[in-house]
Amino acid sequence: MKRYLVTGAAGFIGANFLKYLLKKYEEDIYVVVLDKLTYAGNLGTIKDEIADSRVRFVRGDIRNAELVANIFAETDIDYVVNFAAESHVDRSIANPQLFLETNILGTQNMLDCARKAWYRGKDSEGKPLYAEGKKFLQVSTDEVYG
Numbered sequence: 001m002k003r004y005l006v007t008g009a010a011g012f013i014g015a016n017f018l019k020y021l022l023k024k025y026e027e028d029i030y031v032v033v034l035d036k037l038t039y040a041g042n043l044g045t046i047k048d049e050i051a052d053s054r055v056r057f058v059r060g061d062i063r064n065a066e067l068v069a070n071i072f073a074e075t076d077i078d079y080v081v082n083f084a085a086e087s088h089v090d091r092s093i094a095n096p097q098l099f100l101e102t103n104i105l106g107t108q109n110m111l112d113c114a115r116k117a118w119y120r121g122k123d124s125e126g127k128p129l130y131a132e133g134k135k136f137l138q139v140s141t142d143e144v145y146g
C-alpha cells in the first residue's frame, strides 16, 4: 500500500487530485490530507473523500513543523504532494508577506520534515542515506519557484 500526504486538497487542483487518486488506486492507498482551510479551501468539495476510510483529514498549516513531523511519525508517508499555497495573485499585492510565509517557508517546512522522516543515517563515506522510493512532488508556479 502507498501512503500519500496531500496538502491543500480542499483547493481547486488538490481536490481533483484526491478524487483521481482514490478512484485510480482503489484499496491500495492511504491518504493524509493536510489543509488549513483558508478562504480558498472548501471542505464540501471533498466531503465524500474525507469520509472514506482510506483518508484522514487534518486541519492545519504546512508551516507548523511539529504538526507535519507528527504526521510523518504516525504514518510512513511514501509520497508528498504539496498543493497548499496562497495562489490568488490579486491577494499577493494586498498581502505579500502571507504569500512568502506560506509558499516559501511552508514549502521549506514540508521539505525539511520529509527529509528528516526519510533520513536513514550515513553510508560508509559519510554521505546521507534516505529511504528508497520516497518522493516529494511540489506543485507550484513562479510564486514558489521565484
Ligand SMILES: NC(=O)c1ccc[n+]([C@@H]2O[C@H](COP(=O)([O-])OP(=O)(O)OC[C@H]3O[C@@H](n4cnc5c(N)ncnc54)[C@H](O)[C@@H]3O)[C@@H](O)[C@H]2O)c1
Residues within 6 Å of the ligand: 007, 008, 009, 010, 011, 012, 013, 014, 034, 035, 036, 037, 038, 039, 040, 041, 042, 060, 061, 062, 063, 083, 084, 085, 086, 087, 088, 102, 106, 139, 140, 141, 143
Ligand atoms: N489553479 C491553477 O490554474 C494553477 C495553475 C498553475 C499552478 N497552480 C499552483 O498549484 C497550486 C495549487 O493551486 P490551486 O488552484 O489548487 O490553489 P487553491 O487556492 O484553490 O487551493 C489552495 C489550498 O491550500 C490551502 N492552504 C493555503 N494555505 C495553507 C497553509 N498554510 N497550510 C495548509 N493549507 C493551506 C487552502 O485552504 C486551499 O485548500 C498553487 O501553488 C498554485 O499556484 C495553480
